[in-house]
Amino acid sequence: MNWGGWQAFWAMGGYGGYVWTAYGTVAAVVIIEALAVRARLARARRGAAHRRRRG
Amino acid sequence: MHATSPSPTGFRLFRYAAPAEFYRLAGRVVPLVALLAAALGVAGLYVGFFVAPTDAQQGEAYRIMFIHVPAAWMGMFIYVVMAFWAALGLVFNTRMSAIMASALAPTGALMSFLALWTGALWGRPAWGTYWDWDARMTSTLILLFLYMGFMALHSAIDDTRRADRAAGVLAIVGVVNVPIIYFSVQWWNSLHQGSSISLGKAPTIAAPMLAAMLIMALAFWAYCIAAALTRARAIVLERERSSEWVRTLFGAAS
Numbered sequence: 198m199n200w201g202g203w204q205a206f207w208a209m210g211g212y213g214g215y216v217w218t219a220y221g222t223v224a225a226v227v228i229i230e231a232l233a234v235r236a237r238l239a240r241a242r243r244g245a246a247h248r249r250r251r252g
Numbered sequence: 253m254h255a256t257s258p259s260p261t262g263f264r265l266f267r268y269a270a271p272a273e274f275y276r277l278a279g280r281v282v283p284l285v286a287l288l289a290a291a292l293g294v295a296g297l298y299v300g301f302f303v304a305p306t307d308a309q310q311g312e313a314y315r316i317m318f319i320h321v322p323a324a325w326m327g328m329f330i331y332v333v334m335a336f337w338a339a340l341g342l343v344f345n346t347r348m349s350a351i352m353a354s355a356l357a358p359t360g361a362l363m364s365f366l367a368l369w370t371g372a373l374w375g376r377p378a379w380g381t382y383w384d385w386d387a388r389m390t391s392t393l394i395l396l397f398l399y400m401g402f403m404a405l406h407s408a409i410d411d412t413r414r415a416d417r418a419a420g421v422l423a424i425v426g427v428v429n430v431p432i433i434y435f436s437v438q439w440w441n442s443l444h445q446g447s448s449i450s451l452g453k454a455p456t457i458a459a460p461m462l463a464a465m466l467i468m469a470l471a472f473w474a475y476c477i478a479a480a481l482t483r484a485r486a487i488v489l490e491r492e493r494s495s496e497w498v499r500t501l502f503g504a505a506s
Contacts, residue, residue: 200302206301209312209313209315210311210312210313211311211312212311212312212313212377215313215316215373215374215376215377216312216313216315216316216373218373219316219319219320219369219370219373219374220316220319222366222369222370223319223323223366223370226362226365226366227475230358230359230362230479231286231478231479234479234482234483234486235482237482237483237486238482238483238485238486238489240486241485241486241487241489241490242489244489244490244493245489245493245498245501245502246502
């Protein structure tokens with residue numbers, strides 16, 4: 198598919214606002230959830246190690 | 253206390269039901285599926301934006317389909333899997349079943365939210381409205397509420413075992429909503445368009461469009477597996493903190 202330049206690509210035939218808001222939200226949700234589950238696992242690991250040291 | 257461990261002569265199947273075994277195995281699987289999700293995502297976006305042609309009716313706005321349809325599929329599919337684990341947990345009382353159900357709920361909720369959100373952004377240019385109380389959209393909104401109800405109910409009950417049971421019953425009851433979503437475009441006269449692909453019928457969209465949608469669906473699938481398994485590992489550690497295997501695993505490191 199030839200867009201004939203990046204400007205046309207970002208414009209999405211006049212629907213750029215809808216298309217990029219949709220894609221942007223999906224990207225943001227995926228990145229935030231991925232970071233959140235990793236943080237939760239790290240926290241659980243710290244909790245497990247901490248309990249070991251105390252007890 | 254904890255459920256009894258499987259006997260040495262027990263089913264091999266239940267070996268993987270043991271949280272210790274799951275924790276190890278999932279730890280190896282997650283990096284692979286995460287990598288797969290990223291690779292498929294890049295490939296799907298490339299085909300979706302640079303190979304798939306402009307739609308004759310909807311112009312470029314239809315490209316929202318490549319994320320909307322996979323998100324909607326995952327929202328429904330994860331719910332069925334979550335209800336399956338919840339049912340297994342209620343019947344067999346296995347420790348991992350309830351953990352899997354709890355691990356899937358937030359990812360499923362996010363997927364159904366994304367289906368609604370991207371659907372609104374597609375609906376505006378395609379139909380002239382962000383939202384309509386038609387059968388498909390309403391039943392998808394109910395799906396999101398069912399996920400939220402599951403999580404809210406689970407966190408409202410302090411005793412984990414009781415929380416698992418109560419939320420599990422809710423998950424099982426709510427599963428009737430999934431076929432309603434799926435068949436809503438056939439059962440009711442809906443603003444939402446019919447399925448672009450369905451079993452036994454030729455797809456109604458161009459091959460590169462279909463390819464982009466399917467690649468993105470696989471990417472979403474792999475992502476959801478990675479996210480849910482990582483969350484499940486965290487829940488395993490949170491719940492099994494005082495068990496022997498966690499102490500051994502983390503005691504050896506310190």
